[in-house]
Amino acid sequence: MSSAVRFGVNYTPSEGWFHHWLDFDLDSVRADLDSVAALGLDHIRVFPLWPYFQPNRTLIRPRAVEQLVHLVDAAGERGLDVNVDGLQGHLSSFDHLPAWTRTWHRRNLFTDPDVLDGQADYLRTLAAALAGRPHFLGMTLGNEVNQFSAGPHPDPDRATADDIDAWLERMLAACAEGAPGKQHLHAEYDATWYQDDMPFTPAQAARRGALTAVHSWVFNGTAQRHGRTSVPAEHHAAYLVELSKAWADEPHRPVWLQEVGAPQPLVPAEHAAAFAEATVAHTLDCPDLWGITWWCSHDVSRDLADFPELEYGLGLLTNDRRPKEIAHTLARAARAHTYAPAPRTTALVVPADPAARSRCGPGGPVFDAYFRLVADGARPATVLDVRADDTAHLAARGITEVVSPEQVLPVPRGIPRGFPYGTPQGGTRS
Structure with missing residues (x-):
């Protein structure tokens, strides 16, 4: 069915980056939001820094919460809905964790009972403060908090999948207690x-959670292996949207492309607009898409030190709020898009076993087979191997054909089909 897709941006303050919470200036925030609203976008995602809002486990600063409410109100005045991330967490290569979880007070973020109590109180408090605001969409638990739970993080808080499942259940429940009926997710x-x-x-x-969120960054090996104008790079966001659906129990669960950006130098600044145009067009061909939220609104100021080089130029707008060509590209897409994608009738089989999910990543046979299908003109969906013969599930999703990676990828001469693939076979174009 045709329906509206949301277009928004992850809000990066033009003054002080996320440290602006320490010297909160509502007039500066309003000017930033004016520049976002002028693009015709309809929502933002905002990031309170957890240590600034909850510096002690039993202290959630009322002034900080009040400032967040002011920001959400200012966005609403400009027609912008707001999703709020809670546990920041990790942003732009920096970890922002409160002192009561680190060093001498080192406690596991996902399993320690006191930390869990503090996190739940914090999320519940933020949600409750915003519950009555009509422009408040809901909470995201935090930004990419999974990076704290395993390598390559240098000091991970190890947890099992069962631990994480219990953590997600409790934190999502805390958000719902604070703001019933809102769209809470992780x-x-x-x-x-x-x-x-x-x-x-x-x-x-x-x-x-209320919907599935995916974050698409082609610096994960995709652009390095295939190039910025390749089928895998330009369709990577769409691939994650479709890959996520293999695990969904609801046949038409909405998926939010919550982060996607054009990272330099893999996507040079002069090619960012073209990359965005292709990424958006291909993602809009995915059924059940809730929205696209670009990373990010404003460049990081060169006055701030030690960011990875790519972080300084990811904004749709410059640090002095001037729109770039990529901003105009997103603005045109927000104004002019139509959303009525046809069902995807061919599904590629993916392993249900989470211990085999690397097969879905860059260089894996699922990844390569998916993009071989795309390069050949197909519009593939995905389905778990344990559901590949489930006719009711396939029918509910409109799938009429199921193929395996082995059926899609060419087999090296002299090697029987079914052997491991040694060389990536992903389709590319110039």
């Missing part, structure tokens, strides 16, 4: 879909 970076030992699993991502 969001992880793509290790959830690609990393075999990640305790945050695809099933959790696709079944817990």
Whole structure:
């Protein structure tokens, strides 16, 4: 069915980055939001920094919460709905964790009873403060908190999948207690879909919370292997949207492309607009899409030190609020898009076992087979191997053909079909 898709941006303050909470200036925030609203976008995602809001386990600063409410109200005055991330957590290569969870007070973020109590109180408090605001969409538990639970983080808080499942259930319940009826969810970076030992699993991502969120970044090996104009790079966001559906129990569970950006130098600044145009067009061909939220609103100021180089130029707008070509590209898409994608009738089989999910990542046979199908003109969906013969499930999703990676990828001469693939076969174009 044709319906509206939401277009928005992850709000990065132009002054002080997320440290602006320390010197909160509502006039500056309003000017930022004016520049976002002028693009015709309809929502933002905002990031209170957890240590600034809850510096002690039993102290949630009322002034900080009040400032968040002011920001949400200012966005609403400009016609912008707001999703609020809670446990920040990790942003732009920096970890922001309160001192009561680190060093001398080192406690596991996902299993320690006192930490769980503090987190739940914090999320409930933020949600309750915003519950009556009509422009408040709901809470995201935190930004890519899965990166704290496993490598390559240098000091992970180890947990099992069962631990994470219990953590997600409790934190989502805390948000719902604070703001009943709102759209509460969780969001992880793509290790959830690609990393075999990640305790945050695809099933959790696709079944817990109001909708599924995916974060698409082609610096994960996709652009390095295939190039910025390749089929895998330009369709990577659409792939994650479709990959997530394999694990969903609801046939038409909505999926939110909550983060996607054009990282330099893999996507040079002069090509960012073209990359965005292709990414958006291909993602809009995915059924059940809730929205697209670009990363990010404003560039990071060069006055701030030690960010990875790519972080300084990811904004749709410059640090002095001037729109770039990529901003105009997103603005045109927000104004002019039509959303009525046909069902995807061909499904590629993916392993249900989370210990085999690396097969879905760059260089894996599922990844390569998916993009071979795309390069050949197909519009593939995905289905778990344990559901590949479930006629009711397939019919509910409009799937009429199921293929395996072995049926799609060419087999090296002299190697019987079914042997492991040694060389990536992903389709590319110039």
